[in-house]
Amino acid sequence: MTVSQVSFGSHEPVLDVKNLTVKYIGDTRSTTAVDNVSFSIGTGEVFGLAGESGCGKSTIANSIMRLLKDPAKIAGGSISFGGKDVLAMSPEELRRFRWQDVAMVFQSAMNSLNPVLTIGEQIVDIFTTHAGYSRKESLRRAGELLELVRIDPARLKSYPHQLSGGMRQRAVIAMAVALKPSLLILDEPTTALDVVVQQEIMAQIKELQRELGFSVLFITHDMSLMVELSHRMAVMYGGRIVETATAQDVYANPRHPYTQALMGAFPPLTGPRVPLTGLPDGVKFRNIPDLTEVAPGHLVAPFGADAEAAVLEAAVLEAAVLEGAAR
């Protein structure tokens, strides 16, 4: 597949995040939400960022879009997009950068659509503001966009509440790709949706990606979904990346105990029923060191023997409880 070849070639990465540190600064104490995180996304590559709530994955997405608000502060590092320094952009440059270069789909499509404007008006808005098309031209293109995500163009006159959840999410995706951005950020795009709809949306995104060739930063906590969709992925914990490799490597051979726990949290759909343990309550990794390469393209943060032992011990304990109960 050409897409994955490109991502591992020597091409200039679309997005390059280096040593990004984001802090939430409070009156009495500050929290480091993102700690020295580096990754890059190649042209046409789907890069996944996995982790639980609170691990800092959305903060990274918001930093890339420069959407962070007080008390969040980018305390260090750099974000460069196609060679341009995102953190140094003026408001006017930012306005052009957002949507034209990088577009974002948020978790809840319900909340990212304006309830008092029709879908058509909201899409036309993008074209007139960012691309300077006439109203008529914009309306024609808006119809095309809806067709692209397989929604009847007659729906341009509908209000968001008249669409189902899946249709709303598709409309939001159509809006995100309206100006053919080179990077699309998907922040948990299907979390609120049913499995059947989720599958359709993901297939749609794949198809659009093949057609339009944009790169994707895909954020989710669903490891199965991520492995299916991404080329490369990174697992985050407590603001740090603990493991990064190709999605297949992470799936076949997770090294970090946290990655293993996260993979274990999703029961398989085939094979015998085996007891799983997930991450036991109370196991915490602290002072996660920098990544080291364990195999070509497979980087893992070294973990102390004690962290591994803690996870293992808790797993054994839980398995014992289960077994005792079954006896």
Add this chain to the structure above:
Amino acid sequence: MSHSVQSSSRPAVSTQTPALEVRGLGKSFPIGGLFSRQSVRALHGVDLTIGRGEIVALVGESGSGKSTLARCVARLEKPSSGEILIDGVDVLKRDRFQASRAFRSQLQMVFQDPFGSLNPAHRVEHFLRRSLAIHRKGGSSETETQQRLEELMTTVGLQADMLNSYPHELSGGQRQRVAIARALAVEPQVILADEPTSMLDVSVRIGVLNLMRKLRDEQGISMLYITHDLASARYLADRTAVMFAGELVEEGESLDLLANPAHPYTQLLVSAVPDPARAGSYDPVRRAELRQAVMASTTCAFDGDLNQTCSAEEPVRHRVGDPENRHWVRCHRYRPQAGAGGHALATEPTDKKASA
């Protein structure tokens, strides 16, 4: 047939009176204005049995009526028709107007949102103590009550000193464990768990499922586990029932049902679950066929079988495979009457149906 260590070693399901039996349950909600006669049929003719010490999963999409069923069984909603039998007694006849305390001590619920189901103004101890006091399960003395409280906390895997914590001091997983402890305090026979893990962090979900299994194994509590996550239904439940548009379409031993789904709707659900082991298996043509078969099937896989007659009017249940798997599927040809709820498949990719 033993599928695994777990299923073969579980306590034998009693052949006596089932713990919970639902017969022909129906529920309609009026829609439109005050004088409107229209109604949407959220549930229709649901028959479901949960044996003693059995975990049954109810799966389906949003809007398929799963939660309405749970709310009717928990008597938070008055069903329009049908019977609900606990221990063989029709509770709708016994306490006609509202659920009695006796009923509540037989059946308890665990809700989806542990953030909303625990009053933030009270300590953990308060929730458990109240359950014990109302249902008089706290023993005769304060020492006994205290002992029972600590026992409950241990059962759900929490430290006894967390009794003094407020809900905001606990993580989502811990809060859900408190909600389970509160249900357990009453010593119920049946627990209805409505998506108990969907609001929790992924890494602690398995822990809560394991806890539910442990309670079943140790205390013989029957459970109805409502979820849209097929993988977790397969992991936890002995049997799985699939609901579509307010009616059950298929039911059977979880492993068998998910390995050999017989109804097109179940097949659609199973094929939609992300599974890295079969990445890239998405086939739009096949899925469109399945959708078509769900909405308007003209053929039935069991057509021509002399032992099993097909019917478009009656929801005939065809047996699938080995009787041991208790696996049946509703005749594909069956067409529900108009007014059925559940717009689970309203988001047609072509969007023709939705705009019609």
